[in-house]
Amino acid sequence: GPDHMCRQPSTLELSPDEQLAAEETFKLYCKPVELCNVIQKRALDNPAFLQRCLHYMIQASRKKRIQLTVSLSRGTNTDHNIFPLYVLLATPTSDSIPLEGHSPIYRFSRACLLTSFTEFASKDHNKATFTIPDVKNIATSRACNLSIILIRCVSDSEGQVGENNCSGDHVEASALRKLEGKCFWGKIPINLLGSSLENCVTLNLGHTVELASTVTMNPSFLEPKFLEQDSCLTFCSHKVDATGSYQLQVGISVQEAGARDMSESPYNSYSYSDVPPSSLPHIIRLRAGNVIFNFKYYNNTMQKTEVTEDFACAFCLVKCGSYKGLGCHLNSTHDLFHFEFWVDI
Structure with a gap:
């Protein structure tokens, strides 16, 4: 003031x-x-x-917090079969050693569902928003292990989550635990975003910073896990054909939570x-x-x-x-x- x-x-x-x-x-x-x-x-x-x-x-x-908004633009993604896309903010469990052909076991507390490109402003579920610690603290905190996980399920399992299981862009944890089967998945490590934002003056002034990231979506098999009643999952590449990877161009808007321009x-x-x-x-x-x-x-x-x-x-x-x-x-x-x-x- x-x-x-x-x-x-x-x-x-x-x-x-x-x-x-x-x-x-x-x-x-x-x-x-x-x-x-x-x-x-x-x-x-x-x-x-x-x-x-x-x-x-x-x-x-x-205590500064950073708000991340993940979205996809039609102009940079020509594949029309990329939805529904689940977006999670997850971290690998410290007590798990990945088996051969498996990813680490990821623990997550919140998941979002994307069903359309950002150009369809009238439709719901075109953005996923998360809040993380300040980028200056990422390298020295547990947030350095955080990753944005992208999942597209391709199986016809009855447990697949629908839009009725969503509140806003938030997927109910009980519904997401039913997901299992063939999928494509990729991740964006948060520490890579932190290195891009550490010296960004406009972010500290309350401005929004637009970033772009290319994510390789690899075929795999999604396996839900339950550790101490937490929501966890892992991916196994042995159970599917290892061919057919594709890339997504993901847009990420970053701003300081609650900041005034x-x-x-x-x-x-x-x-x-x-x-x-x-x-x-x-x-x-x-x-x-x-x-x-x-x-x-x-x-x-x-x-x-x-x-x-x-x-x-x-x-x-x-x-x-x-x-x-x-x-x-x-x-x-x-x-x-x-x-x-x-x-x-």
Whole structure:
């Protein structure tokens, strides 16, 4: 958000005695600051309950997540027999050793169904959306083993999932467990996407990044598995003819979950020509959290100004995460004073 300011009082020429009296009235602001300093020093060893909760909420709100949307375009795929296509976000189980001719056993928690190309906007099931950890954390977290699994079943099994087993683009897990038989399958490792997005500045600014991936769909036999009541599956190439692979051109839209397009910020009017691209997102976000505090004293005829960053309170320096959070904090914690909140756009 933009800067937030109070009314500007008029400036007066004061005599030395009046200046001394004015400074005495300003000391009223210093008392809660001194108290907060004492509380913060004591809280290093025994944090206050409210402060612990507030810190947790701020950290949780800043934990970036990435939203992936998988779709297929008719223009890049001429094979009309690629639907229905099941899209899963899965990870190999750590305690399984693949047998010869078998893939690892993949554990998944969510599956989506695609039944049409993206050009058919009026039809359902033309996109599959997943949320993963921030791309900067992929290499050092369990997310590095995640893969997008694509499956097209070709058997006439009665257990094949239909559109009636779907809610939106989400396939019910109980229905998907019935899938078994001949199929074509391929995968897109998430860590490959991470390497393409790590240095992408526009993603950090709230923009959507469009990626394309070529997936080789190999013939195989789908075998459902049940490990500790989790939904798992594996693929066996020995049970089918190993010929007939084909390729899919898959489109992947990537954006930061819950991000706001920074181009809409009032700070977009500033010139950033001299700012390195790697530092641009940090600077814009930092400016967006600037708050100007105007302390009025001496019967509201004088004021002193202080600027904080990251929506921090000027009294206790608590980072409130947003302008709304700062307003709630000031009114509830520092209610000795009266506050006027102004937004300068």
